[in-house]
Amino acid sequence: MSALDQLPSFDVGSRRMLADEVYLALQQAILEGTVPPDARINGGELARRFDVSPTPVREALARLESDGLVEKLPLRGYRTTDLLDKSQLGELFELRLLLEPGSAARAAERRTEEEADSLAQEVEEGRAAMSDDDAYRLLSRHDVRLHDLVFRAAQNETVRQAYARTHCHLHTFRLAYTGSYVDATVAEHADIAEAIIAGDAERSAAAMRTHIENSRDRLMSHLG
Incomplete structure (x- = not known):
């Protein structure tokens, strides 16, 4: 079972709103532990789950990487970062x-x-x-x-x-x-x-x- 299975679905809106919604949903899921530390995050799976194109997912993941909540793995997508020690x-x-x-x-x-x-x-x-x-x-x-x-x-x-x-x-x-x-x-x-x-x-x-x-x-x- 994927860590992403617990994520909510979205109503489709404008592209800018959509990217923001994906970002906020993923951010909240990571903060509250729905998506735990060191979990793999697949952009294609996210796009299918939210019924969106890959573009807003890429934008959301780039923002989360800037936040320090995910990190990009070469040729393997993203993973959530570890908690602070x-x-x-x-x-x-x-x-x-x-x-x-x-x-x-x-x-x-x-x-x-x-x-x-x-x-x-x-x-x-x-x-x-x-x-x-x-x-x-x-x-x-x-x-x-x-x-x-x-x-x-x-x-x-x-x-x-x-x-x-x-x-x-x-x-x-x-x-x-x-x-x-x-x-x-x-x-x-x-x-x-x-x-x-x-x-x-x-x-x-x-x-x-x-x-x-x-x-x-x-x-x-x-x-x-």
Whole structure:
């Protein structure tokens, strides 16, 4: 039985929408473990399963390769990558501790009223997602948006792009799928947002550092 047998089917839409849908479906399946680590992924099988042409499948797999969720095997298609180990996870969180507390402080100093409103709204989105039947998917997207809002409010595109290239949210959520995303995570997001909205740079940096350290400790505990 193929790991791809559990994937959903699609309604056919436009080519651009179709490629995005294939990408999102595969990304979610990999993050939640429906397609496990080190699983072979055959582009032709995917195209047949989704009833699409090979082109959107190739586009989706190229994006997933850029995300670090799959890797291309010469003449053999693709495979899903392994989960992060403790050493790799530790390095990723060291990078976050270098980038994010300072960015939160800058966000408190530079955020606009519109950005403050967006942060407050995003916290409410996270709270609402906790009780949803599709909580995992919704929370994973909430996490991406919340941290990106902080980087945007800090007004340093170089740092924002450096963080984005790590695809940290994808690798940590893939690792955490069995339940390390808890109510405390959204509460920590609320602390960060409230400090930034209040314009308190020192408190914002401290709240972000606490959140990152707690996230790291939750995941390390899950690993070991």
